[in-house]
Amino acid sequence: MAEAVVRALYGGSTSLNLSSKKVREVPQCVSRLSNLSVLLLNNNCITALPVELLSLQQLEELNLGNNALKEVPAVLGHLESLKKLYLYSNQITLVPPEVLDGLQNLVVLNLNHNQIQRLPPEIKSLRKLRHLSVLDNKLEEVPDELGLLTELSEINLTSNQLSFLPKQLYQCKDLTKLHVARNKLTSLPEGIRALTKLQVVDVAGNKLSMFPIEFHLLPLKELYCEGNRFVRCEPVSSVQNVEVLTLKELVARFVLSEDRNRSSLVHRMLPHYPSLSALLASGSCCAVCLGPFLTTWLECVHFVNLRKDMKMRRSLTIPVRALLCSYTCFNRKGQVYYGVATR
Numbered sequence: 645m646a647e648a649v650v651r652a653l654y655g656g657s658t659s660l661n662l663s664s665k666k667v668r669e670v671p672q673c674v675s676r677l678s679n680l681s682v683l684l685l686n687n688n689c690i691t692a693l694p695v696e697l698l699s700l701q702q703l704e705e706l707n708l709g710n711n712a713l714k715e716v717p718a719v720l721g722h723l724e725s726l727k728k729l730y731l732y733s734n735q736i737t738l739v740p741p742e743v744l745d746g747l748q749n750l751v752v753l754n755l756n757h758n759q760i761q762r763l764p765p766e767i768k769s770l771r772k773l774r775h776l777s778v779l780d781n782k783l784e785e786v787p788d789e790l791g792l793l794t795e796l797s798e799i800n801l802t803s804n805q806l807s808f809l810p811k812q813l814y815q816c817k818d819l820t821k822l823h824v825a826r827n828k829l830t831s832l833p834e835g836i837r838a839l840t841k842l843q844v845v846d847v848a849g850n851k852l853s854m855f856p857i858e859f860h861l862l863p864l865k866e867l868y869c870e871g872n873r874f875v876r877c878e879p880v881s882s883v884q885n886v887e888v889l890t891l892k893e894l895v896a897r898f899v900l901s902e903d904r905n906r907s908s909l910v911h912r913m914l915p916h917y918p919s920l921s922a923l924l925a926s927g928s929c930c931a932v933c934l935g936p937f938l939t940t941w942l943e944c945v946h947f948v949n950l951r952k953d954m955k956m957r958r959s960l961t962i963p964v965r966a967l968l969c970s971y972t973c974f975n976r977k978g979q980v981y982y983g984v985a986t987r
């Protein structure tokens with residue numbers, strides 16, 4: 645090992661490969677290789693990094709995979725040139741927020757196969773991050789701040805303990821691959837259509853009962869969804885109660901539909917009532933008549949075929965959520981929506 649370091653030192657190397665050399669402690673002389681841009685330390689027995697490594701200010705790629713680290717070493721927060729950081733297969737339980745603050749140029753972060761329970765909100769510092777992988781950890785939630793990583797194109801959260809995803813994730817407009825298989829998700833947040841570049845979704849092995857509204861309008865190429873609890877299409881008898889809308893709902897529907905008309909007085913006045921606008925912002929529109937509603941709807945699904953309706957290879961049928969404004973629309977001839985029975 646020392647030989648490799650000496651050779652690198654005198655050769656003026658920009659990369660050093662010390663992988664699979666039974667390294668326990670990174671030799672301090674490595675810190676003298678200040679031109680180093682790639683340092684491979686994977687497949688060793690490293691438990692900590694010496695602070696002297698902060699002299700590696702040109703370092704762009706660091707592989708510490710398959711070692712014995714218990715937390716993300718603090719010195720990494722001072723390696724501001726780092727673009728690719730691999731920390732897979734260690735025993736990491738903690739990602740200190742201050743380390744993330746210093747990694748503003750990071751593009752790839754791989755934390756697979758560790759024991760991480762939470763990612764701190766300071767993850768928002770990684771503004772240039774494109775690939776985030778935290779596969780096989782113990783995450784119970786991910787921070788809303790993930791939505792601030794607008795360069796993110798691939799995220800892998802497979803095999804964690806997630807029971808929900810933050811809706812802010814849909815602010816990552818460049819996302820092309822979303823892997824969240826083998827978690828405890830019961831639903832995906834609404835608004836997924838904002839991810840206009842999404843090509844691969846893996847939600848296999850969760851507890852989903854249906855996909856969110858307009859899921860079938862995504863430009864997907866691959867979808868993996870085996871092992872969920874999707875609603876099935878089987879007839880059950882039901883009694884429809886005559887619906888009586890509240891005054892609030894009636895007025896909201898009136899205001900929302902007036903607001904669609906640019907020449908209407910309501911449309912022009914609404915911006916002067918911010919609290920009212922905020923209240924109405926949670927409204928949605930009927931899948932059948934396209935009319936607006938606020939808080940009263942019928943939850944339905946329609947069954948979408950991946951091949952026929954989404955131009956994908958597989959001929960699988962999935963339930964996609966849809967909201968209807970009234971039984972009048974539900975009972976309309978020719979509509980394709982099914983009410984969801986809970987048992």
Ligand SMILES: [Zn+2]
Nearest residue numbers: 930933969973
């Ligand atoms: Zn309707």
